[in-house]
Amino acid sequence: MKAIVLKSTGKGNAVKIAYEDRPTPQIRDPHDIQIKILGVGICGTDLHILMDPPLHPASPGIIFGHEFCGQITATGSAVTRPEIGDKVIVDPHPACGYCNNCRSNRPEMCENLFLHGEGIEGQAATRGIFRDGGLASYAVIPAHSAYKIAKDTPFSRMALAEPLSCVGYGIEKLKIQAGETVCIMGAGPIGQLFTALAKANGATKVIVSEPHKYRREKALKTGATRVVDPTKENLKSVILEETNGLGVDHCIEAVGQLLMAAIDMVRTGGKVLMFGHDETANPNIKLGEIVKKEVEIHGCFLGKYYYEKAARIIESNILPLDEIATHTLPLSEYEKGLELLRNGQALKVVIFPEEG
Ligand SMILES: [Zn+2]
Ligand SMILES: [Zn+2]
Numbered sequence: 001m002k003a004i005v006l007k008s009t010g011k012g013n014a015v016k017i018a019y020e021d022r023p024t025p026q027i028r029d030p031h032d033i034q035i036k037i038l039g040v041g042i043c044g045t046d047l048h049i050l051m052d053p054p055l056h057p058a059s060p061g062i063i064f065g066h067e068f069c070g071q072i073t074a075t076g077s078a079v080t081r082p083e084i085g086d087k088v089i090v091d092p093h094p095a096c097g098y099c100n101n102c103r104s105n106r107p108e109m110c111e112n113l114f115l116h117g118e119g120i121e122g123q124a125a126t127r128g129i130f131r132d133g134g135l136a137s138y139a140v141i142p143a144h145s146a147y148k149i150a151k152d153t154p155f156s157r158m159a160l161a162e163p164l165s166c167v168g169y170g171i172e173k174l175k176i177q178a179g180e181t182v183c184i185m186g187a188g189p190i191g192q193l194f195t196a197l198a199k200a201n202g203a204t205k206v207i208v209s210e211p212h213k214y215r216r217e218k219a220l221k222t223g224a225t226r227v228v229d230p231t232k233e234n235l236k237s238v239i240l241e242e243t244n245g246l247g248v249d250h251c252i253e254a255v256g257q258l259l260m261a262a263i264d265m266v267r268t269g270g271k272v273l274m275f276g277h278d279e280t281a282n283p284n285i286k287l288g289e290i291v292k293k294e295v296e297i298h299g300c301f302l303g304k305y306y307y308e309k310a311a312r313i314i315e316s317n318i319l320p321l322d323e324i325a326t327h328t329l330p331l332s333e334y335e336k337g338l339e340l341l342r343n344g345q346a347l348k349v350v351i352f353p354e355e356g
Contacts, residue, residue, distance in 0.1 A: 002355060003136035004334050006064045009054045017051050017064060019332060025132065025140040030078035033143045034275075035088065037072030039155030039328070040134040042349045043067050043163070044188065049129070050338070057114065057281065065351070066092040066127055068134025069158035072146070079143040081245040088146035088151060089161035091307045092133065092333045096124035105299050108169070135331060137353040147307045150315035156325040157314050159350040160193070160240065163312045164319075165303030166275075167193040171201060172306075174250050174271050178202025182241050183235070184224075186254035187215040189324055189348045192222045194252050194275070196319040199223030202276060202283045203250075205242055209235050213346055216298045221323045239265050257281040264296050271296040330354045 003022040008014040027034055043066065048055035069089045072082055082088055095107035101109050112124035125131040127141060133179075149158060167190060176182060182203045184194050187210035198206050200223070208224040210216045216227040224243060230234050239248055247267035253259060256278030263272055272295055290297065303310075313319060327349045329337045337349035 001137035002331055002353065003063045004065065004331065004351075006049070006058055006062055007080055008060050009049060009058050011053050017334070019334065022063065022136060024106050024138050027074055027076045027140055029142070030076040031143055032076045032140050033072050033079055033082070033146060034074040034138055034140050035090070035146070036073045037068055037070045037134050037136060038087070039069055039159035039350045040128075041063040041067035041159040041163070041325070042334075042341060042351065044190075045129070047338065047341060054139070055130050056129075059125075062128070063132040063134070063136050063139075064128055065133040065135035066129055067159055067162040068092070068128065068139065069132070069149075069161060070139065071156060072118065075143065076267040078100055078353065082143065082146055082148045086146075086148045086191050087151050087158070089149050089158050089307060089311055090127070090134070090141060091145040091165070092127040092129075092162060093302055094124055094127075094142045094145040099124075106304075108302040113302075125261065135334065135351060136353050147311045147334055149311040152290040153315045155352060156350045157317070157321045158231070159336050160189075160321055160325060160348065161307060161310045161314060162303075163189055164193055164197075164313065165306040165349075166190070166300070167197055167303075168309060168313070169272050169303040170194070170252070170275055170298075170304045171197050171298035173300060174252075174273055176201045176203055176250055179204055181205040181207070183207045183209065183239055183248040183262075184207045184219075184254060185249045185252065185258050185262060187212075187219045187224075187227075190275060191215075191252075192218060192324045192347060193319075194254060195219055195223045196321075196324070198250075198252075200319060205248070207235075207239060207242055207248065214344060218323060218347060222320050235261070236264060241266070257283065259283050259297075260285060261287055262290075263293070263297070266293070266295055269294050269296075271298065273298045277301070325350050328352060
């Protein structure tokens with residue numbers, strides 16, 4: 001089968017990905033399933049891995065792509081469900097179940113997700129980053145990481161399951177209620193999913209701050225009640241105007257550098273969710289502001305127990321996901337997908353394999 005393989009990471013001009021032949025993976029563990037890949041989203045993390053120097057670690061030699069979904073073509077002898085023929089979304093971070101985090105109710109922070117190893121540790125490694133992922137015709141994954149979804153669901157929506165699970169878990173942390181107000185900083189695919197889900201949860205005002213026009217216009221279609229260009233308008237003034245001088249109940253930071261600004265946007269007792277991930281960010285924090293305003297600050301990284309809900313949300317089509325999955329391209333045009341994203345001409349690009 002054809003696959004997009006991560007050839008190298010690190011500094012220099014070495015070839016980083018290649019479109020090449022790989023053997024079709026076969027089931028070895030009785031708890032595994034083989035799926036025919038239907039779609040694979042290109043993630044901001046993938047772009048970070050391919051940067052020079054990379055902003056995210058990964059294991060060279062693996063089949064790339066962690067946001068994948070498929071249809072089951074074979075099941076191991078111990079698997080009773082899901083069944084052959086089922087369409088499934090995939091949790092690419094299959095927690096080990098044995099580490100300290102897994103055994104203290106934090107499977108999404110499994111200590112073995114970032115390892116490239118064998119045995120129990122290797123089983124947990126994130127697919128498409130530290131072990132073979134979805135940019136190919138077939139993948140073999142643990143059955144417990146696959147979640148059945150209605151057969152008539154388009155692959156372009158199914159491929160949003162992983163980011164939607166991360167976002168949905170973040171929204172659960174904030175407990176957004178009907179009638180509340182929300183500010184979202186950054187309108188990439190993650191910011192757009194937050195916008196759509198905040199609106200679906202009943203937020204009456206969803207104010208989205210984003211410098212790029214294409215993304216602002218999209219946000220108006222995914223649920224924003226007001227968009228702001230922070231290079232031209234004062235976000236704080238807009239928020240005070242929109243909330244009768246109070247500030248928003250929730251501010252979601254999907255950029256990675258704007259914690260202080262986010263704290264500034266919320267009302268007394270408001271909540272801030274840090275989702276944007278920038279390891280280089282080291283902001284000056286006015287601690288007095290957090291104390292005085294009694295701000296709740298949450299970090300959010302990966303989704304916890306959200307894939308079952310993600311499957312129900314995606315198949316019922318209650319969110320404007322087709323506005324977010326803007327492009328579909330065949331596997332052989334993967335690099336074109338990267339270019340569209342780097343040039344800001346797409347939100348989510350979903351790749352599909354050409355061959356059976
Ligand atoms: Zn991702
Ligand atoms: Zn674990």
